[in-house]
Amino acid sequence: LVAALEEVEETYIMVKPDGVQRGLVGEIISRFEKKGFKLTGLKLFKCPKELAEEHYKDLKAKPFFPVLIEYITSGPVVCMAWEGVGVVASARKLIGSTNPLQAEPGTIRGDLAVQTGRNVVHGSDSPENGKREIALWFKEGEIVQWTSALVSWLR
Numbered sequence: 001l002v003a004a005l006e007e008v009e010e011t012y013i014m015v016k017p018d019g020v021q022r023g024l025v026g027e028i029i030s031r032f033e034k035k036g037f038k039l040t041g042l043k044l045f046k047c048p049k050e051l052a053e054e055h056y057k058d059l060k061a062k063p064f065f066p067v068l069i070e071y072i073t074s075g076p077v078v079c080m081a082w083e084g085v086g087v088v089a090s091a092r093k094l095i096g097s098t099n100p101l102q103a104e105p106g107t108i109r110g111d112l113a114v115q116t117g118r119n120v121v122h123g124s125d126s127p128e129n130g131k132r133e134i135a136l137w138f139k140e141g142e143i144v145q146w147t148s149a150l151v152s153w154l155r
């Protein structure tokens with residue numbers, strides 16, 4: 001009841017090319033699904049350079065920017081939109097620290113990765129960026145609003 005009064009947020013989660021190529025798509029989707037968030041968008045997508053640059057525009061001045069763009073455009077990614085109360089911060093916790101060696105065991109990066117430059121998954125860092133990134137990666141009509149026919153134990 002308390003949660004129902006709080007604001008529902010949306011976040012953009014993306015399995016990066018290394019996650020797709022290592023066969024981790026199902027495992028990563030499963031972590032968010034089991035937690036109890038609602039999937040509202042999902043697609044496999046080969047990211048054009050311009051989109052990668054727009055997505056990471058705040059990091060343009062960083063020395064690793066060109067390598068980051070090359071990484072994200074190197075193969076297909078899996079784009080996801082997830083919805084729920086507190087989903088933005090919770091997804092960041094489920095994902096773990098940017099450097100997988102510092103990410104706690106039990107987190108996606110803590111369990112599945114070793115390099116910052118190959119850290120398998122992205123998650124929006126604020127509700128504003130969640131909205132911005134979903135609008136950037138998905139076309140109208142690709143986001144689906146739905147209600148479970150089952151009794152919701154989770155919200």
Ligand code: RTP
Nearest residue numbers: 064068097098116117118119121122123124125
């Ligand atoms: P993300 O946006 O992918 O969820 O990652 P983040 O917030 O945890 O980290 P951020 O600082 O926004 O960096 C974005 C992505 O850039 C790559 N990176 N490489 N070589 C490096 O030092 C370095 N630092 C960051 C990572 O793929 C990171 O996730």
